[in-house]
Amino acid sequence: MGESAVRSAPGPFQANQLKDGDRYELSSGHPIYCAPAGPEHAGRSLTGAAVIASDPDVEWAGVDAGFAPEPGTLRAPDVAVAAPPDGRGWIPGVPLLAVEYAGVGQDESDLQTKIAELLGGGSRYIWVVRLLGPRRVEVYRSGEPMRVATIGESLTAPGVLRNPIPVEALFERAAADRAALRNLLQRAGYADLDAVREEGREEGREEGREEGREEGREEGRGEGIADAILTLLAERGLTVAPDLAARIHACRDHDQLKRWLRAATRVTDPAALFAMGDFHQVR
Known part of the structure; x- marks a missing residue:
């Protein structure tokens, strides 16, 4: 104007x-x-x-x-x-x-x-x-x-x-x-969110060969999403404390992980992610 x-x-x-x-x-x-x-x-x-x-x-x-x-x-x-x-x-x-x-x-x-x-x-x-x-x-x-x-x-x-x-x-x-x-996913090397999920499925299949296919697939999918969350935060220049990174990786609630992944595009403090879910979901 x-x-x-x-x-x-x-x-x-x-x-x-x-x-x-x-x-x-x-x-x-x-x-x-x-x-x-x-x-x-x-x-x-x-x-x-x-x-x-x-x-x-x-x-x-x-x-x-x-x-x-x-x-x-x-x-x-x-x-x-x-x-x-x-x-x-x-x-x-x-x-x-x-x-x-x-x-x-x-x-x-x-x-x-x-x-x-x-x-x-x-x-x-x-x-x-x-x-x-x-x-x-x-x-x-x-x-x-x-x-x-x-x-x-x-x-x-x-x-x-x-x-x-x-x-x-x-x-x-x-x-x-x-x-x-x-x-942001493309900046981190993923084509899109489906690519993150596919990576999780691949890791899950590898672990499933040794520890049980179904359990391994679930573990791998969660790890893939957790890695994507930490990669996005790092790409935005945000430092994640080790204890928070460990808690993200420990989460087994995939819906919660997906909410955190979406929120990672806009938070200014990584700790704010946990305001979106209760810690009882994190083992």
Whole structure:
């Protein structure tokens, strides 16, 4: 969101005059005030960022990151994917993928100017997630007409994202969790949750040859899911205390393990997993 500025001539400001935390963007040297986001805008943009940042091919993604394609322009998309920045200060150039959440108070004129500046600077994809009216995402690419994707469709960004993103995953937490879980499993070397289950079945079959086929299969499936939980937490940079890791591996309740696996995509403290189930399930 921002205030439109008369841009018939370049304005007097440059990106290097702004510092981290200033609530302004620049367009051709003209300042554009960026108001704080309301709860819907803030919550939905965080949901979308989690899905996008977890994609296996994304090396770097940011929220409200400042990009400076030229000295008088500074733009900060709600969510951006780019090559890992080198050094401090504003990021030179533009993101490969930019996502804007447009809700109440959106300045449409400035939004279109922002889209044109990003595409003109080399952005490959711009998605505008509309928070008013029917749920939809406007897709912009240089040299192509804008198209609209609606619920039930998927968004793709070849060369930037490996996986398609369902439109609803940019709006709904549950859909976002499913997509992020798929992404994080792929980062950990699994194609999907079925691959985790299959690995568990394979381990179960090996143990079953020695200790009894049925018991071994159940043990292996549980161990496979437990390993996936710990791998996901490690992939997210979360340290699991040895006693918690042991308790996860000791759990024999597969439904509980699956709940923990889904929760592992969003917890910030591994110990919080155990708030989802009673310890009497852990032997």
